[in-house]
Amino acid sequence: MSPDRIVLRFTAAVSDKPIIYHLVKNYDLVVNILKAHINPHKEGMMVMELQGEPEQYAKGLEYMRSLGITIQPLSQQVQHNEALCTHCGACTNLCPAGALYMERPAMTVNFDDEKCVVCLMCVKACPYKAMEVHF
Amino acid sequence: MAVEKSIDEINAKIKSGKVVVMTAEEVIPLVKEKGVRRAAAEVDVVTTGTFGIMCSSGAYFNFGHTKPRMRMHKVWLNDVAAYAGIAAVDAFIGAAEVPDNDPLNSVHPGEFRYGGGHVIHDLVARKPVRLRATSYGTDCYPRREINTTITIDDLNQAVLFNPRNAYQNYNVAVNLSDKTIYTYLGVLKPHLANANYSTAGQLSPLLKDPYFRTIGIGTKIFLGGGIGYVAWQGTQHCPSMTTLPDGGKLPEGGTLAVIGDLKQMRPEWLIGASLLGYGASLTVGLGVPIPVLNEEVMYWASLSDEELYAPVIDYGIAYPAGNPEPLGYVSYAQLKSGSITIEGKEIPTAPVASYSRAQQIARILKRWIQQEGFLLSKPVELLPSIGEAPALKTLQEK
Numbered sequence: 001m002s003p004d005r006i007v008l009r010f011t012a013a014v015s016d017k018p019i020i021y022h023l024v025k026n027y028d029l030v031v032n033i034l035k036a037h038i039n040p041h042k043e044g045m046m047v048m049e050l051q052g053e054p055e056q057y058a059k060g061l062e063y064m065r066s067l068g069i070t071i072q073p074l075s076q077q078v079q080h081n082e083a084l085c086t087h088c089g090a091c092t093n094l095c096p097a098g099a100l101y102m103e104r105p106a107m108t109v110n111f112d113d114e115k116c117v118v119c120l121m122c123v124k125a126c127p128y129k130a131m132e133v134h135f
Numbered sequence: 136m137a138v139e140k141s142i143d144e145i146n147a148k149i150k151s152g153k154v155v156v157m158t159a160e161e162v163i164p165l166v167k168e169k170g171v172r173r174a175a176a177e178v179d180v181v182t183t184g185t186f187g188i189m190c191s192s193g194a195y196f197n198f199g200h201t202k203p204r205m206r207m208h209k210v211w212l213n214d215v216a217a218y219a220g221i222a223a224v225d226a227f228i229g230a231a232e233v234p235d236n237d238p239l240n241s242v243h244p245g246e247f248r249y250g251g252g253h254v255i256h257d258l259v260a261r262k263p264v265r266l267r268a269t270s271y272g273t274d275c276y277p278r279r280e281i282n283t284t285i286t287i288d289d290l291n292q293a294v295l296f297n298p299r300n301a302y303q304n305y306n307v308a309v310n311l312s313d314k315t316i317y318t319y320l321g322v323l324k325p326h327l328a329n330a331n332y333s334t335a336g337q338l339s340p341l342l343k344d345p346y347f348r349t350i351g352i353g354t355k356i357f358l359g360g361g362i363g364y365v366a367w368q369g370t371q372h373c374p375s376m377t378t379l380p381d382g383g384k385l386p387e388g389g390t391l392a393v394i395g396d397l398k399q400m401r402p403e404w405l406i407g408a409s410l411l412g413y414g415a416s417l418t419v420g421l422g423v424p425i426p427v428l429n430e431e432v433m434y435w436a437s438l439s440d441e442e443l444y445a446p447v448i449d450y451g452i453a454y455p456a457g458n459p460e461p462l463g464y465v466s467y468a469q470l471k472s473g474s475i476t477i478e479g480k481e482i483p484t485a486p487v488a489s490y491s492r493a494q495q496i497a498r499i500l501k502r503w504i505q506q507e508g509f510l511l512s513k514p515v516e517l518l519p520s521i522g523e524a525p526a527l528k529t530l531q532e533k
Contacts, residue, residue, distance in 0.1 A: 086186065086406065086418065086489045090321045093329040093485035104473065107490035124246070125322050127188060127408040127418070127487075 003032065003051035005074035007118065012042035014067045027060035028052055034117040047074060047118045077118050077134060080111035084130035091122040091131065100131075138175040138430050142513045145179045145426050149510055156180045156504045158497035159338050159425075159436060166437035175433035180504055180511065183340040184357070184422035184496030187333050187488030188408045190319065191299035191370060192230040192417040194255050194397050197291040198266065200224055205278035207268040211235075212254045219268070223276055227296075228254055230417035243412060244317040250415020253407025255295070258287040259359070260402035293397040295359055295405070299369035301421050303341035303389035304445055307332040307465060307484070309477060312451030317412025321487045323450055330447065330475055330484045335493035336440045336467030340423035343436045345376055345386035346521055349425050351514025356393065357422035357500045360404030363395025364512070365423075373524045379464055383444040388527075389518075393421065404496075422496040424504060426511050440467035447477055457529070 010019075015038055023029045029052035036046045052060065061071055080100075087108045091100045099115035100122055102108070111131075122131040148154040155178050157165065162181050166174045198207070200223070210219040210226040214234040217226035232251035239245050257264055263284045272279045287293050309330045310316050310323035317323075321331040336342065344350050354365040369390025377385040404420035427433050446461035453459050465475045470484050503509035 087491045088187070088418075088489040089486040090331070091485075093324075093331065093483055094322055102473065102485070104471070107471065107486070121322075124244075125411050127410055127416075128406060129248075129409065 003030065003049035005034070005047070005049050007072045007074055007077060008044075008046045008048065008064065008069050010044045010067070010069045014069065015042050015044040017067065019064065019067070019069070022063065023050070023060050027056040027063065029056065029060050035119055074116070074118060075113055078113065078116050078120070078123065079132045079134055080109075081130045081132050084128050085109060086128055086130075088127070091126055094121045094125050096121070138172060138427075140179065140426070140428050142426050142428075142511050146510045148179055149504060149508065154179045154504060156182060156501045158494070158501055159183045159343050160494065160497065162433070162437045163337060163439045166433065171430050171434050171437070174437065175427050175430045178427050178433070181343065181425045181427060181433075181436040182422060182497045182500040182504070183338055183343050183425060184420070184493040184500065185301060185335040185339050185488065186404070186420045186492035186496060187335070187418060188319070188410065188416045189297065189300045189302075189419040189421075190231050190416045192255075192295070192297040192419055193227055193251065194258070194293060194295045195221070195225060195227040196293050198224045198226070198285065199289070199291050201278055201281055203278050204276045205268065205270050205281060206273055206276035208270040209268065211267045212264050213249070213257065214265070214267075215249070215251050215254050230255065231414055233415050240412060245412055247409045247411075247413070247415045250407065250409070252415055252417030255397070255417055256402055256405055256407040258293065259397060259400050259405050261286055261288070287398055294394060295363065295397045295400060296366070296392075296394045297419065298392050299371060299390045300393050300419055301340050301369070301391045301423070302334070303339070303345070303374060304385070304387035305333045306448040306454075306459070307445050307470065307475070308450045309447060309462065309482065310451040311449040311453075316451055317410075318450050319410055319413050319416075320450065321485070322411060325451070327477060327480050327482050330470075330477070330482050331487050332445060332470050332484060333486065333488045334445065334467070335488060335490055336443055336471065337438065338490070338493045338497055340421065341389040341391070342386055342438070342443055344423075344425050344432070345374065345384075345389070345435055347374065347389065347518045348432055348520075349428060349514070350391070350423060351517035353512050353515040354423065355509070355512040356424070357420065357496055357503070358393055358395040358400065359397070359420055360401025361395055361399040362509075363393050365391050365514070365518075366394040367392040368518045368524070371527060372519065373527050374519070374521045376521050379444055383464065383466055384438060384442055385444045385446070385464060387446070420492065420496050422500040424500055424509075424511055440471060443467050445470065447475070
């Protein structure tokens, strides 16, 4: 099966646990971490691609949920607000995943949310706050 | 026979419905096909447009007198300071002003989520805005404080007045340093990883009349979705023209000061901008109609993205130090293609001004002239042309 892109959120109590190790070792899952962040309160957020045998995959998710980690699919986490976008293009060079790009020759900004890795660079850099995070 | 037309003749054609108007994009293939002379004979007006972040924008207001009267000494609109040292109830708010308690760049890069440009947008969008003012009290103006809410319709006058807009040509910004930098031309990654530019190229007003043969004081323009006027040469106005070894044209340095009634402008053409790590500003929609008075005007108005060039400047080290020697020159066609080659390295480009919105402005202005009786104004005086403006000085510390 193709990898799922998911967002994990965990509390300070589990942010120092070797969770990824257990996902690989105990459930034989393929993990590709796209983004990880621990805030000053030691709460964590991680965006990853996860892949494995369906049964093991389900067990892996169950293991994480048992630790109090919330799991959400990645799609739609970042949205392109067309009403606010001026199609300037300032975001397009900053998107590491190529999810935001200029449509040429129309010179309009397109967003392919399938490619988005939720780095949130566009959210910070858009002068018009047209890139929005929805958790 | 050489083509010669006057603005009066063009206006007579507008009134009779016989005027021929084309956008600055549309005249390019026409001139290539028919030549400058025939195109100049056929087309009466070329419309231009630009939509980008333009610092040196602002607006002034008359709030109306309070009872009892007040000589407003300090004024804030949505906590953004406006300059009140003009008169009792007049104030000017600058697009780049930020709230007194803004964290600025204390946590770098600062977000600058709200500023003077956003206040101007909120007013134009007819949102209520908080007005706070303090005073020291005088015999004729005793009141010392006011806290109230206003909308643009409550004001006696609301006037957009931008001392420097429509910069003729702008640097292409790159970063030769070792760290990511946050500039007024956007975020630039280290080691020449990206290039940002901010001009509409072949649609940009002052690239299409580089000798200022038609644009002058009183020229009626599209400004912020309404009608505005060229008020004066913009600050730092010092136009020049360089022909590059490959024949490319590099007109640069011209600017406009523009003015217009804010009350008839539109929120989609005046938008508050937040530049990460740099500050707040205002994105302005501006379009200038160029009357095709003769072949020379048509020649310049028809230059294309392939013929118009911009300098590439390092914003990592050279520009902040004040030594911006160009690393090279690139055409707007190259910039718009998505990548340029600098110092042997191919780097991706991104615009920070909206070309699609610039196209819309040129089309709206065309429609106004063709269908809505927008007449061209005869400039009271033309702006200083190439070689006529004094060279720019840098500030000498004494």
